[in-house]
Amino acid sequence: MKNTVLKRALLLCLLFFVVSSSYSQPRTYCNPMDISYRYNFEQLNERISYRSGADPVIINHKVGGRPGEYFLFVTISGGWWKSRDLVNWQFVVPDKWPMEDMCAPAALSVRDTLFLFQSTFEQRPIFYSTEPEKGKLKFYNRWLPRLPKDIGPWDPALFHDPDTDRWFMYWGSSNVYPIFGAELDHRRRLTYMNPEPSKAYQPMFWLDPWQHGWERFGPNHSDPIKPFTEGAWMTKYNGKYYLQYGAPGTEYNVYANGTYIGKDPLGPFEYAPYNPIAYKPGGYATGTGHGNTFQDNFGNYWNTGTTWLGIVWGMERRIMMHPAGFGKDDQLYVNTRFGDFPHRLATQKWQNSNDLFTGWMLLNYKKTVTASSTLDTMRAELTVDENPRTFWVPTNNKPGETLTTDLGADHDIRAVQVNYVDYKNTVFDSDSTVYTQFRLYVSRDGKKWNRIADLTSEPKRDRACAYVELPGAVRARYVRYEHVYTAGPYVAINGFRVFGNGLGKAPATPVKLTVVRQKDQRNADLSWQKVPGAVGYNILWGIARDKLYQTYQIWNDQPNQLELRALNVGVPYYFAIESFNENGVSTVSEVMGPR
Incomplete structure (x- = not known):
């Protein structure tokens, strides 16, 4: 009996440390920047409300x-x-x-x-x-x-x-x-x-x-x-x-x-x-x-x-x-x-x-996600498609509405970003009523939940791009967002993004990268062989083998080809590719060039 009580006390202390430490000095950041974007008068006459x-x-x-x-x-x-x-x-x-x-x-x-x-x-x-x-x-x-x-x-x-x-x-x-x-x-x-x-x-x-x-x-x-x-x-x-x-x-x-x-x-x-x-x-x-x-x-x-x-x-x-x-x-x-x-x-x-770069990967790209309620066609899965112009809206902007994402297996979770948009909002000024609050929970079995973050315990501020860094890795399969408060008649989330690392291997290096410069030298056609288990790819290019400063990110569920239309006439380029998934990033392919 004493051992059981002691274990429970230690568990409560650990959870208190995790939650309270999540508001300690952050060591990382994530774009878009987490600032208190302001409502303003710019479109007041048109009765359009938005933070920008x-x-x-x-x-x-x-x-x-x-x-x-x-x-x-x-x-x-x-x-x-x-x-x-x-x-x-x-x-x-x-x-x-x-x-x-x-x-x-x-x-x-x-x-x-x-x-x-x-x-x-x-x-x-x-x-x-x-x-x-x-x-x-x-x-x-x-x-x-x-x-x-x-x-x-x-x-x-x-x-x-x-x-x-x-x-x-x-x-x-x-x-x-x-x-x-x-x-x-x-x-x-x-x-x-x-x-x-x-x-x-x-x-x-x-x-x-x-x-x-x-x-x-x-x-x-x-x-x-x-x-x-x-x-x-x-x-x-x-x-x-x-x-x-x-x-x-x-x-x-x-x-x-x-x-x-x-x-x-x-x-x-x-x-x-x-x-x-x-x-x-x-x-x-x-x-x-x-x-x-x-x-x-x-x-x-x-x-x-x-x-x-x-x-x-x-x-x-x-x-x-x-x-x-x-x-x-x-x-x-x-x-x-x-x-x-x-x-x-x-x-x-x-x-x-x-x-x-922390090496913390996106863990829930197009993974299963469910919601406590849904308004019209603004479904939960639109929060994990990495498209900022699609979003989920619950039937009511009230405490207790939830989003739950299933990562498919246990992962080490390091951070969560929640991005909001202003769907049919009626707010035209950033005052004391404009702030963001939510809680985050994790679970390994979908039944027992542990709280890992609570924005109600920190000073009130508006966070349209709320980024929550955890003090350490938390192993779990499920991550849940529990809504508490945002200003306006609706809550709308266009990005529920979970970062960390899976327990498997990074994907293999992509092969068969081909680059053909078009007659119009501003354009080039690229293709590559897809990598099993990859979530996406980074096309890397530049004007020298050691200066591949440009990046174009492509998801694996998109075609394995790209018309790159950002080149300068008369400039030779070098190209390479890497793949990534929840576990990490591959080595970079052999550099091709010049093209």
Whole structure:
């Protein structure tokens, strides 16, 4: 009897440790970013309610000799976020907005001061703050002069050259106009260096989709609509200026970031042959365009961007963040391989950005999933198909509604991500009534359940992309989501994603990869032999055998062929492939090339 009581006490202590520890300092993150995406007024007149995050800029703001604090600025959010570790983000409400909210804001930190500017076609001021963590803003200048009609600056970026103490601004958001650049006069409070508005700016470059396949619009670059360039950003590295831009448009899976390189902040600029630098056309969170590049407190580079939802509103989006860097030949790259799977937080300068990938695999892709109730055709299985535009809705938004996924066998579970969408929502402002709560349970037999996470025991906050990392591996076959609260009349989940590792072997390396470059060199036809037991594949390519920086993720239940339409004319490419399943990742195949 005493042994039984002791065992029960030890079990309760263990469960308490698991649940309480799940709210300790996280060691990993998962895209889309887990921030309190805001409801906003953008579509209030149309009575369309949705949370969204777009046009992200993360600034490492350093004051004195202290480690920097990160500030995230996002379109029409009524404020900004601050973080010390790039994963725990606290929303900052400004003491007052000096005017209307900001679209695609530009932000810059120079000598203990954070500068902020909004997209505009009118006269607008540049603001500054020496206490952004407190939400304090002041006018740096009152009115940046208005430029000629339709020129902007929309989607601006501010840049300070520390070696010359010169200041610049870049911008562009159009399928007619190029990316523009202008020098700013610091002696006159950062107004344009040339006071004549028609001469204050100059073109930097235009899109060239006839030479750059990835700049073509549409799903997999298949739409003849003239593409858009937007989201300028400047990074200086090793004496070179990397002017970055987003293309070909927010919609679809191919939203990407590219770069031109120059020896002067205003050019001339040359197109980098390894473009795009940030590209994620496959997987759950596709697209990663219109963001910025920044360094963390360890000297590592990161690149931000936007992944498209487009369910409730065409511009409905979430935020992505991927490790980036410069190669030995100063090639700027962004690593999107397994970009929406869990990654480690950086705690030091990394040598290889692939080392940040945890190796925790997606365990429930199209596995059996059941729900406590279902509204119309919005079925439970739509939460595990890795399609962000399909979702489950229960009959009522009430506590106790459940989703239960059967992994098919015991797995070591390490993390769970729950992604929400705003189906027929009626919320138009993020106030104290807007927050997310749920519980997570696991079971080995489908009968006895243990709780592994409880968001009701943590401070209330809204988590449209809630990522829950467990303190250690929990072995189970079943995982259950139990709903507690979200704002609005419905709860809608488009991603119930369980990560960890199976107890079997990783799949074999794919063979018989073939690559045929089409007559139109922007395109190539790929095929490979399917691997038994594989869940999916990563097509890897680049401009050298050791620079396979690009990734296209394909699921095994899709055809084993791909028309890749993202290549640059006149550039030879190298290709390889790897497979993955719940247990791990195969070795990479022999590299083919050049093609």
